[in-house]
Amino acid sequence: xxxxxxxxxxxxxxxxxxxxxxxxxxxxxxxxxxxxxxxxxxxxxxxxxxxxxxxxxxxxxxxxxxxxxxxxxxxxxxxxxxxxxxxxxxxxxxxxxxxxxxxxxxxxxxxxxxxxxxxxxxxxxxxxxxxxxxxxxxxxxxxxxxxxxxxxxxxxxxxxxxxxxxxxxxxxxxxxxxxxxxxxxxxxxxxxxxxxxxxxxxxxxxxxxxxxxxxxxxxxxxxxxxxxxxxxxxxxxxxxxxxxxxxxxxxxxxxxxxxxxxxxxxxxxxxxxxxxxxxxxxxxxxxxxxxxxxxxxxxxxxxxxxxxxxxxxxxxxxxxxxxxxxxxxxxxxxxxxxxxxxxxxxxxxxxxxxxxxxxxxxxxxxxxxxxxxxxxxxxxxxxxxxxxxxxxxxxxxxxxxxxxxxxxxxxxxxxxxxxxxxxxxxxxxxxxxxxxxxxxxxxxxxxxxxxxxxxxxxxxxxxxxxxxxxxxxxxxxxxxxxxxxxxxxxxxxxxxxxxxxxxxxxxxxxxxxxxxxxxxxxxxxxxxxxxxxxxxxxxxxxxxxxxxxxxxxxxxxxxxxxxxxxxxxxxxxxxxxxxxxxxxxxxxxxxxxxxxxxxxxxxxxxxxxxxxxxxxxxxxxxxxxxxxxxxxxxxxxxxxxxxxxxxxxxxxxxxxxxxxxxxxxxxxxxxxxxxxxxxxxxxxxxxxxxxxxxxxxxxxxxxxxxxxxxxxxxxxxxxxxxxxxxxxxxxxxxxxxxxxxxxxxxxxxxxxxxxxxxxxxxxxxxxxxxxxxxxxxxxxxxxxxxxxxxxxxxxxx
Amino acid sequence: xxxxxxxxxxxxxxxxxxxxxxxxxxxxxxxxxxxxxxxxxxxxxxxxxxxxxxxxxxxxxxxxxxxxxxxxx
Numbered sequence: 001x002x003x004x005x006x007x008x009x010x011x012x013x014x015x016x017x018x019x020x021x022x023x024x025x026x027x028x029x030x031x032x033x034x035x036x037x038x039x040x041x042x043x044x045x046x047x048x049x050x051x052x053x054x055x056x057x058x059x060x061x062x063x064x065x066x067x068x069x070x071x072x073x074x075x076x077x078x079x080x081x082x083x084x085x086x087x088x089x090x091x092x093x094x095x096x097x098x099x100x101x102x103x104x105x106x107x108x109x110x111x112x113x114x115x116x117x118x119x120x121x122x123x124x125x126x127x128x129x130x131x132x133x134x135x136x137x138x139x140x141x142x143x144x145x146x147x148x149x150x151x152x153x154x155x156x157x158x159x160x161x162x163x164x165x166x167x168x169x170x171x172x173x174x175x176x177x178x179x180x181x182x183x184x185x186x187x188x189x190x191x192x193x194x195x196x197x198x199x200x201x202x203x204x205x206x207x208x209x210x211x212x213x214x215x216x217x218x219x220x221x222x223x224x225x226x227x228x229x230x231x232x233x234x235x236x237x238x239x240x241x242x243x244x245x246x247x248x249x250x251x252x253x254x255x256x257x258x259x260x261x262x263x264x265x266x267x268x269x270x271x272x273x274x275x276x277x278x279x280x281x282x283x284x285x286x287x288x289x290x291x292x293x294x295x296x297x298x299x300x301x302x303x304x305x306x307x308x309x310x311x312x313x314x315x316x317x318x319x320x321x322x323x324x325x326x327x328x329x330x331x332x333x334x335x336x337x338x339x340x341x342x343x344x345x346x347x348x349x350x351x352x353x354x355x356x357x358x359x360x361x362x363x364x365x366x367x368x369x370x371x372x373x374x375x376x377x378x379x380x381x382x383x384x385x386x387x388x389x390x391x392x393x394x395x396x397x398x399x400x401x402x403x404x405x406x407x408x409x410x411x412x413x414x415x416x417x418x419x420x421x422x423x424x425x426x427x428x429x430x431x432x433x434x435x436x437x438x439x440x441x442x443x444x445x446x447x448x449x450x451x452x453x454x455x456x457x458x459x460x461x462x463x464x465x466x467x468x469x470x471x472x473x474x475x476x477x478x479x480x481x482x483x484x485x486x487x488x489x490x491x492x493x494x495x496x497x498x499x500x501x502x503x504x505x506x507x508x509x510x511x512x513x514x515x516x517x518x519x520x521x522x523x524x525x526x527x528x529x530x531x532x533x534x535x536x537x538x539x540x541x542x543x544x545x546x547x548x549x550x551x552x553x554x555x556x557x558x559x560x561x562x563x564x565x566x567x568x569x570x571x572x573x574x575x576x577x578x579x580x581x582x583x584x585x586x587x588x589x590x591x592x593x594x595x596x597x598x599x600x601x602x603x604x605x606x607x608x609x610x611x612x613x614x615x616x617x618x619x620x621x622x623x624x625x626x627x628x629x630x631x632x633x634x635x636x637x638x639x640x641x642x643x644x645x646x647x648x649x650x651x652x653x654x655x656x657x658x659x660x661x662x663x664x665x666x667x668x669x670x671x672x673x674x675x676x677x678x679x680x681x682x683x684x685x686x687x688x689x690x691x692x693x694x695x696x697x698x699x700x701x702x703x704x705x706x707x708x709x710x711x712x713x714x715x716x717x718x719x720x721x722x723x724x725x726x727x728x729x730x731x732x733x734x735x736x737x738x739x740x741x742x743x744x745x746x747x748x749x750x751x752x753x754x755x756x757x758x759x760x761x762x763x764x765x766x767x768x769x770x771x772x773x774x775x776x777x778x779x780x781x782x783x784x785x786x787x788x789x790x791x792x793x794x795x796x797x
Numbered sequence: 798x799x800x801x802x803x804x805x806x807x808x809x810x811x812x813x814x815x816x817x818x819x820x821x822x823x824x825x826x827x828x829x830x831x832x833x834x835x836x837x838x839x840x841x842x843x844x845x846x847x848x849x850x851x852x853x854x855x856x857x858x859x860x861x862x863x864x865x866x867x868x869x870x
Contacts, residue, residue, distance in 0.1 A: 050841070084862055099838035107850070116858050121832045132861050165831075172825050180818045184811060203800040211807040 008048075009036045009149070010056040031059035035149045044107055050100035057095055059149035069139045069154075071321075078154040079138065086116050087133040091142075095150040096125050108148050112136055127152070171285040178223035178278040181215040188212055189271050202264060209261040212270035220254050224277040226284065242280075242418060242465075245425035249457050250276050256454045269458055279781075283470035309340050312384065322391045329387045335380045339372050342394045343385035350381020351540075355692060363540060375399070375693070379539060380565070399669060403700050403718070415494055416742075417469040420749055424465060428760075432456040435764045452766045459763040460756050467781055468748035469494075472788040476741030479792060484709075484725035485734045492720045496704045496735065497742030498685050499638055503676060503698070505690035506644035506654055509708055510626055510728075513691070514541055515618040517549035518601060526613045531606050533558040534580050538571050543582070545618050546604055566590075570604075578609035588612070600653065620650075626658045629732040636735060638687075643672050645694055672698035689731060691715055706731065737791075744791050748784045755780040 004013045008025045009032035019026040020033055027033040039045050079089050096102060102120045105127070109118045114135025120127040129141060145152045188208055195205060227250075230243025250273045257268035310332040311320045317332060322340045325331065333339060335350065349367035354376045363379050366372060372385050375396035391397055432453045439449035473490040480487055487493060507513055532555045535543040560573035560580065569590065570583015581591050588595045588605050593612055595605060601617040630640055642663035644651045651665035664675060676698050679686045688695070688702035691711030699705035699718045707719035709726040716722055723730045830836060 046846075086861070099835070099841065102835065102838075103842060110850070110854055110857075114861070116861055117854070119828075120835075122835045122838070132864075135861075169825060173822050176818055176821055176825070180814060184814060188807075201800070204803055207800050207804040207807065210804075211811065214811065 007032050007058075009033070010058045011051075011053065012055055012058065029058050031149070035059055035147070038147055039104075039108075042108065042111055044104060044111075047100055047104045047107075050103055051098065052100070054098045054100065056097060056101075056149065059146075069142055070137050074154075075138075082130065086130045087138070088128065088130050089138060089154055091127045091129060091145075091152040091154050093120065093125050093127050093145060093150050093152045096120070096122070101150070104148060105145065105150060108144055109141065112141065112144060115141065171281075174223040174225070175278075175281060175285060178219050178274065178281055181219045181223075182274045182278045185212060185215050185271050185274050188215075192271075196267075206261070206264060209257075209268045209270070212268060213258065213261055216254065216257075216270040216273045219274045219277050220250055223281055224250060226281070227277070240422050240425045240429075242421040242425070245421060245428065245465075246276060246280050248425075248429065249460070252454050253458045256451070256458065272458070279467060283467065325387055325391065327387055327390055330384055331387055333372075333378055333381065333383050333385060335378050335382055338377050339374050340394070340396075341387045341391055342371065342374050342389040343387045344371050345369065345383050345385045348381060348383035350383060351379040352381060353377040353379050355694070399697065402670070402673070402697055415469065415491055416745060417465070417749060421465060424460075424753075424756075428457060428460045428756075431460075431760060431764065438764075439766070448766075452763070455766075456760060456763045459759050465749065465752045467784050468752055469745050471785050472741055472744040472748055472791065475788045475791045476737055476744075480734060480737050483730060483733055483737075484723065484727075485730050485737070486722040486724055487734075488720050488722075492704055493738045493741045494745065495685065496687060496721070496738035499687045499704065499735070500684040501639045501641060501679055501686045502633060503641045503643050503679075503686060503688045503702065504660070505688075505692065505695045505698075506642055506646055506651060507620060508691035508711065509689050509695075510642065510654060510658055511620045511622050513620065515545045515602060515620050517545055517616050518619050518621065519617040520549065521615045521617075522613070523615065524611070524613050526608060529556045529558060530575060530580060530608060531582065531614065532556075533560055533575070534571060534573055534582050534606075537563060537573075538565065542602060542604055542618055543571070546582075546616055549616070575608075579607075581605075581607045600649075620654075622654060622658050623728045625727060625729045629728045630658055630660060632732050633735055636739065638735065643667055643675060643698065645669075645672075669694045669697045673701045676701045706734070740791055744788055748787055751783050751787060752780055755783070 004015050005019065005026055006013045007019070007028035009027060012028055014028050016026070019028060020030070022033060025036065027036065039047055079087050082088050093105060096105070099122060102122050105120055106118045109115050109129065114132040115129065116132060117130040118127060119129075131138075131141060142152050188211055192200075192205070192208055194200075195208075224247070227243045227247040230241060231247040234241045234244050253269050253276075254273050257270045257273070260266050260268045308319050309322055309325060310317050311325055312318075312330045312332055325341060330346065331341065331343065339352075345366055345368050347368065349365070351363035351365055352372065354364050354373065366381065366383075371388070372383075373396075374394040389395075435456050436449050436453035439452050440446065443449065470490065473493050476493050477487050477490060480493075504510055528550055532547065532550055535547045535550075536557065537560075538544070558575060560575050563571065563573045565571055566583065566587060569587040570581065572579055572581045572583075572587075572591070574580070579591065581587060582604065584603060585595050585605065588607060591607065592610065593605075593607055595612065595615075601619040604616040604618060605612060606614040606616075634640055640660050640662070642651065642655055642660045644654075644663070644665050645667055646665060648665040651663050655661070655663040667675065672695065676686050676688060680701075680703075685704075686702045687704045687706060688698050689706040689708070690696075690699050691708040693712050693714055696714055696718045699707070699715060704721060705719040706721040706723060707715045709716075709722060709724045721734060723734070824830065
């Protein structure tokens with residue numbers, strides 16, 4: 001046994017006699033040796049110095065042909081041309097462990113002729129590569145990445161993801177300016193207020209005012225630009241919105257303050273200009289931050305479909321892109337594969353997992369002549385099937401396009417604050433106009449009337465109104481997240497509080513999603529290890545449930561002979577010369593045992609040597625806390641409906657168990673969505689909770705979609721709310737928190753309206769002294785923030 | 798003059814501060830904060846070679862653009 005040494009490329013240690021020696025260097029495999037020489041030739045061997053002691057994955061060799069990447073269809077989908085005429089592609093690079101890997105990839109690619117720029121993101125391993133397509137082809141670039149020991153595959157960096165990033169960056173820039181100016185403004189205001197109380201010379205005050213003017217200008221016109229844009233779009237559609245109020249309010253205050261500064265008469269309000277813009281901008285940014293892009297969801301969705309299938313052409317197996325497979329082709333499918341295209345089985349048989357369509361985990365047996373559906377998974381079937389629909393018309397592609405449609409048309413309920421601000425803004429603008437007219441007739445002094453009219457707008461500072469919703473929802477969101485409830489968007493709290501109907505999926509949401517043993521009956525004493533050895537072989541959920549229920553550490557796994565899996569019946573095997581059989585009543589009849597099928601649950605029988613030994617009854621039981629939670633949710637005035645793809649009998653049973661009166665059974669994914677659409681038509685706000693791929697259409701069309709934490713990743717992506725701790729009681733909690741938050745929002749809005757109701761008449765009468773204005777502005781904002789904190793009361797944990 | 802001094806100090810400090818803000822904005826625009834890991838690791842990769850490489854890439858890009866423009870269609 002010789003000493004272990006490290007491979008010079010990947011740094012994995014092996015014993016010396018299995019290593020390849022090469023000029024004093026040692027390699028674990030040809031792959032590593034090849035990469036090492038390539039790097040030395042390219043002058044990139046400083047990579048190893050940068051790598052330090054990190055270990056790499058040795059390069060692998062079996063990749064699909066890179067020539068595929070040059071196909072026009074591929075270019076059309078993934079490659080874009082930038083303004084300089086260069087091609088651009090987004091890749092995900094596999095095998096990046098450390099910063100040295102990023103360095104190596106960037107250097108190796110930039111050393112190639114024709115590659116203009118590379119940018120690899122270390123955090124998510126996504127890379128953007130720009131190259132000149134006349135000089136070098138994409139396949140050569142991918143070959144280079146593979147040659148240095150990594151792998152790359154393209155992804156669709158759709159416009160929406162890009163757009164979201166750009167929007168976020170834009171906010172960063174505007175907020176940077178706003179925060180800088182606001183903080184400087186605060187220091188100046190310390191001097192101003194101190195001066196107001198203790199006396200300040202006119203000259204100094206004038207200089208401070210000019211300093212404020214300089215600071216507030218970029219805030220208003222750069223940071224506040226989105227509000228002016230919002231006002232412009234609002235005017236185009238003839239609506240008055242929050243943006244209108246913020247924009248006119250801050251602009252008029254700004255102009256008023258300039259006038260004060262130049263005429264040296266009274267107090268300037270440049271500080272409130274920057275404060276309003278900064279606060280409301282940060283509130284807007286928080287909302288934008290939590291918004292997710294539809295693009296990401298669809299990306300994950302398409303990952304659920306294989307991109308290549310094995311097609312049999314002229315006795316040979318060819319790997320083909322799904323888009324190129326025509327109707328009538330024969331496709332080979334091995335166990336564990338996902339079906340990419342709809343078709344009809346011609347050779348072979350086996351079990352399929354159709355949970356993505358029905359939500360039921362029970363495998364479905366398919367044989368010659370039966371149809372296979374895209375998106376389902378072969379559990380143990382090795383079959384050949386004839387394609388009956390091309391990729392674009394296959395079931396799963398249809399679901400993807402329906403989903404895209406549903407997500408783009410998701411109903412938007414207008415938020416209370418927005419609705420209110422519409423009236424509020426127009427009322428304030430009208431008031432100030434009347435004030436001006438009234439004062440002008442009364443005093444005939446244009447300047448004075450104008451000043452008073454402006455002070456009405458300044459006093460009706462939209463700060464409190466604009467903060468009412470964001471602060472309350474932020475507190476609501478933080479409480480929810482502490483309890484394992486993740487709201488993806490702040491506005492959803494309000495929508496959820498207005499919910500009329502809660503639609504629930506059965507399997508996996510109300511129930512645990514897999515059968516469990518509810519009753520067992522041992523008819524005759526026997527060696528449990530025999531049963532264990534038999535059932536632990538099968539992947540069938542019933543066999544798994546039995547295995548779990550009988551498992552103890554003492555059990556021994558016997559050697560069994562001539563194992564047989566009899567589809568939709570059970571398993572048989574030989575042990576000590578006698579036959580072991582485990583399965584349903586049908587299997588028992590086949591081996592000559594007569595059992596009566598009396599139970600309303602699924603049954604599992606176990607026999608040895610022609611003698612019935614045990615009987616188990618299984619059922620997919622509801623989760624523990626479902627019944628009480630549903631009671632509480634009903635008490636809130638929310639109607640609860642169950643939608644399931646399962647047959648009527650078991651739907652009725654579960655509905656009775658948990659106390660739901662209204663249920664719909666045997667629904668396809670599309671029918672669930674249609675059902676929700678019907679509720680929408682009846683003017684109901686619908687919350688849908690589900691967990692599986694079969695629920696995604698319904699989830700996407702509901703107002704609020706809730707996913708269970710252990711649900712499929714697509715369901716989680718589509719949803720607005722995720723219950724991370726996967727308990728049913730957090731569903732009730734999410735209702736409770738959202739209702740509470742909404743109540744706070746209403747209180748906040750009422751508070752700011754009451755405040756305005758008192759101060760606006762004062763301002764109209766011309767009684768506003770600067771100190772009152774400044775103090776009342778901050779007090780109204782403080783009141784709103786303080787009130788929002790009350791949501792936390794009663795949530796001590 | 799008191800107020801003259803105050804004015805000058807205010808101006809200078811706001812000017813200096815705004816230089817920092819403009820620098821920050823430039824960095825955000827260039828995408829320097831897009832990848833926090835890379836941003837931190839870049840301290841490891843800043844020797845002479847890296848600078849030369851960066852200059853070479855710039856030159857290469859310019860040349861490629863030039864070639865594209867003069868290309869007879």
